[in-house]
Amino acid sequence: MISQDQYSDIAEAWIDMANSERNAYRLGVLDAWMLTAVGEVAGKDIIDLGCGEGRFSRMLAMREARVVGIDCCKRFINYATAHRVGGDSYQLGTMAELPCAEQSFDLAVSYITLVDVPELQPVLREAYRVLRPGGRFVVCNLMPMVTAGNHWIKDDAGNKLTFYLDNYFDESIREMPMCGGVVMNYHRTLSTDVNAFLATGFQLIGLQEPKPTPEQCMAYPDVDDLLRVPLFAIYDWRKYGEG
Ligand SMILES: C[S@@+](CC[C@H](N)C(=O)[O-])C[C@H]1O[C@@H](n2cnc3c(N)ncnc32)[C@H](O)[C@@H]1O
Structure with a gap:
């Protein structure tokens, strides 16, 4: 087990959830926004940082990308490897020390994983190192305003009244119930996050706040939260240089 691994104890429940309507x-919502953000991927070399049990890596590989998924949870890597769809492969490792040569990818993706890392800078340096000049880093993460509090205030009947935001500037660990266990979320402010990317050398070329369509709300009633509170952001970062 790699020291950053928080998911081993809940790995089976997570795999079950990831492949069900509960996800x-x-x-x-997010898959569609992420696929739009990454754009055409056929023939591209992509690294999926914190690939989990591999569902987004598989989606990219099914679109004819060559994908390397990295995760620090052995059970997830075993599952992803057993469910390969073609151009995807998986390695146990940490995002803070990637087992990859420099400038070997056109695109890096992080799908709700940076909130899991205690220190952002080593991960960003590694993403920058393995990207080719002009390569992009598409990052979906929980909004910092959300990680500060991360729960709804509800009435006695369970209706969501308002979203709780407090202690925003307290950059400390928040415990987050997850799949019958608890994972640590590393809450950072928006300026800490954005400035860490800029300091690494990334340039921000796009920012999205995913919202569901009426059809998506019909299909997945839980997602209408996102019409009230921007729980997620998708950042499109670019490494300097000619692409
Ligand atoms: C919230 S899950 C998201 C998984 C996947 N990206 C998805 O969207 O289904 C976060 C993932 O990041 C992985 N992770 C967290 N810290 C990591 C690190 N330092 N190195 C590699 N993987 C890490 C966890 O093991 C977990 O699989």
């Missing part, structure tokens, strides 16, 4: 934010 509503991703299935119902």
Whole structure:
């Protein structure tokens, strides 16, 4: 087990959830926004940082990309390897020390994983190192305003009244219930996050706040939260240089 691994104890429950309708934010909203953000991927070399059990890596590989998924949870890597669809392969490792040569990828993706890392800078340096000049780093993460509090205030009947935001400038660990266990979220402010990318040398070329369509709300009723509170952001970062 790699020291950053928080998922081993909940790995089976996570795999079960990831492949079910309960994965509503991703299935119902975020996947479509992420696929739009990455654009055409056929023939591209992509690294998926914190690939989990591999569902987004598989989606990219099915679109004819060559994908390397990295995760620090052995059970996830075993599952992803057993469910390869073609151009995808998986390695146990940490995003903070990638087992990859420099300038070997056109695109890096992080799909809700940076909130899991205690220190951002080593991960960003590694992403920058393995990208080719002009390569992009598409990052979906929980909004910093959300990681500060991360729960709804509800009435006695369970209706969501308002989203809780407090202690925003307290950059400390928040415990997050997940799949019957708890994972640590490393809350950072928006300026800490953005300035860490800029300091690494990335240039921000796009920013999206995913919202569901009426059809998506019909198909996945839970996702209408996103019409009230921007739970997620998708950043499109670019490494300097000619692409
Ligand atoms: C919230 S899950 C997201 C998984 C996947 N990207 C998805 O969207 O389904 C976060 C993932 O990041 C991985 N992770 C967290 N810290 C890591 C690190 N330092 N190095 C590699 N993987 C890490 C976890 O093991 C977990 O699989």
